[in-house]
Amino acid sequence: MNDSNRITLQSLGAAQTVTGSKHLLCTPELTLLVDCGLFQGIKTLREKNWEDIPVNPADVNALILTHAHLDHCGYIPLFVKRGFRGKIYMTPPTADLAEIILYDSAKIQVEDAERANRMGFSKHKPALPLYDEKDVDKAMPLFETVEHSVEYRLSPNVSFHFRKNGHILGAASVVMSCHGKTIVFSGDIGRYESRFLLPPSSISEADIVVMESTYGDRLHGDSDPLDELADVINRVIKRQGSLIIPSFAVGRAQEIMHLVNTLKADQRIPSTLPVYLDSPMAADATQILCRHTHWHKLKHDECMSVCNDVVINRDFRQTKKIISTPGPKIIISASGMLTGGRVLEYLKHLAPDPKNAILLIGYQAEGTRGRRLKNGEPELKIHGQFVPMKAGVEEISGLSGHADQSELLQWLGQMGQSVQKVILVHGETQAQETFAAKIEQELHIPAQIAKEDEEMTLFNL
Ligand SMILES: [Zn+2]
Known part of the structure; x- marks a missing residue:
């Protein structure tokens, strides 16, 4: 919640990197977090999981989850441990998968900490897990499922619905109506031609699109x-x-x-x-x-x-x-x-x-x-x-479970001329710079690359 007349966005992770997705949306009515992921990969990234984030979890009213990958949901138990008490909205398959994934993550972290203590290769003494199974137990009652395409109202001027995006089972984009404007959070976008998953559902319009860009500089090729x-x-x-x-x-x-x-x-x-x-x-x-x-x-x-x-x-x-x-x-x-x-x-x-x-x-x-x-x-x-x-x-x-550059453009292009601005997240810098230029050149939409923790004003009321 903010006391001004601005709608702001702050990426607390997955900004110029592909991990740790957390996007904070502040409106005069609500403070929302879209995704709550762990940083994975190199040590300097993993160590960020231990740092404080620029928002007090107790001040966040609700969390919306795009899918069950750990870099999108793995921070939830820690977020709850640090004071979050709101609901966590997700599709039914995401809820089933996230439950398995979070308990597994807790188990791995406890085992890793034990191994580090046993072999003495951690500089922390003793090495501790980020969270354990008891912390996951506390997060589970906050899960709330929302069916595909069903509008869910969060406050008088803010509601959202999910549209599947073909990335993994249950994965969806979040289409948010916010004070008369539409903000779309893409989540990780999957493939249009898969033998396994259904293609991304159409989204007809959006004012602002917060979009992943993992393969923004790459084509998968068309071999079967x-x-x-x-x-x-x-x-x-x-x-x-x-x-x-x-x-x-x-x-x-x-x-x-x-x-x-x-x-x-x-x-x-x-x-x-x-x-x-x-x-x-x-x-x-x-x-x-x-x-x-x-x-x-x-x-x-x-x-x-x-x-x-x-x-x-x-x-x-x-x-x-x-x-x-x-x-x-x-x-x-x-x-x-x-x-x-x-x-x-x-x-x-x-x-x-x-x-x-x-x-x-x-x-x-x-x-x-x-x-x-x-x-x-x-x-x-x-x-x-x-x-x-x-x-x-x-x-x-x-x-790959990720769309390539042409599929990303196809997904964005469906929203046509309604889009006023694209904010790129979830990509490494080179892929993002290439993709931003491509969006401006082919779709004539201004594209901006989100920087970690930088507060952006999406629009004024
Ligand atoms: Zn993913």
Whole structure:
């Protein structure tokens, strides 16, 4: 809430970076936060999670969540711990996914802090988790689901509705009516042509668009990701190797499993090829898929079969067995940017062997092991030791969950001439500068790049 006649926006994260999404909207009636994400990636970014943010969480009236990725929802337990008491609005699939993701995040943080204390590699003594499962328990009662396209009133002059954006299951843009103007928060924008998710829903107009720009400087190309996946898998099989696909267990993993099943059904890869999904959350994620069938393209029996042909491993001790199983296999394991999780165990043992391959399917943020691998670094530091990366590194950009430059322009272009200003968030500087110029040149809309913590006046009343 502010006492002036201004509507202001302040990005407390995801400003000139792709992580830590938190966008604070202040109106004379309300203080709202759109997304409440953790900073992930390099240490200097992660350390920001410990810093104070420029707003007292107790002063924020409500939180609106665009989707369940950790860089958009992972700060919620800490926000509640620091005094937030409002409601957290999200779509029904996002609520289901965020619950799993936040408990998993708490568990990982507690485990990391324990490991740091045991091995003595933290400069904090003792190392503490940002939050634990009890903090997540306190956040859960604040969750409030809002169905797709249903207008929800927050105050006399502020209401919003969700429009799906094709990024992950349940992901949506926020279309906010605010004192007679429309402000759209894009969230992460997905793909128009996916075999798994429905395309972004149309949004006819907006005055101001707060928009992600992850791939603002890049085109994914138009080769069919299914062909590329078949090619990668068959090459690895030929040399009797293992294919590691780093991916979060919820959402993207189900999409990959669906594609692998399709290739098996079409006899483009051997139907006997073992596929392992190494994650304690995988079975829950499949149930969520079955529960929200109007958010994706899979029929009920396809949802069920996504996991039928996959060996799901919940037990960390089994990971070593999977590693030593001879013969070609596919292993899907988190985290997607190799920042932590069980995938590191697979890398340690399988990456030094050139017959194996690592397939990168998602965005690899600056400073992550995933980015270093993509850049061709010959070794990576994992759990304190240097591991040679001799396995092949493959990339299928067509499987990305993020729109490329042309899809971003298509999404923005649908709102036509109504848009007066675009504010770019969630992108690295080079992608943002390229995309801002492209927007001005092709759509003739002024585009501004948000700077962290800088307060911008969106309009005066
Ligand atoms: Zn995302």
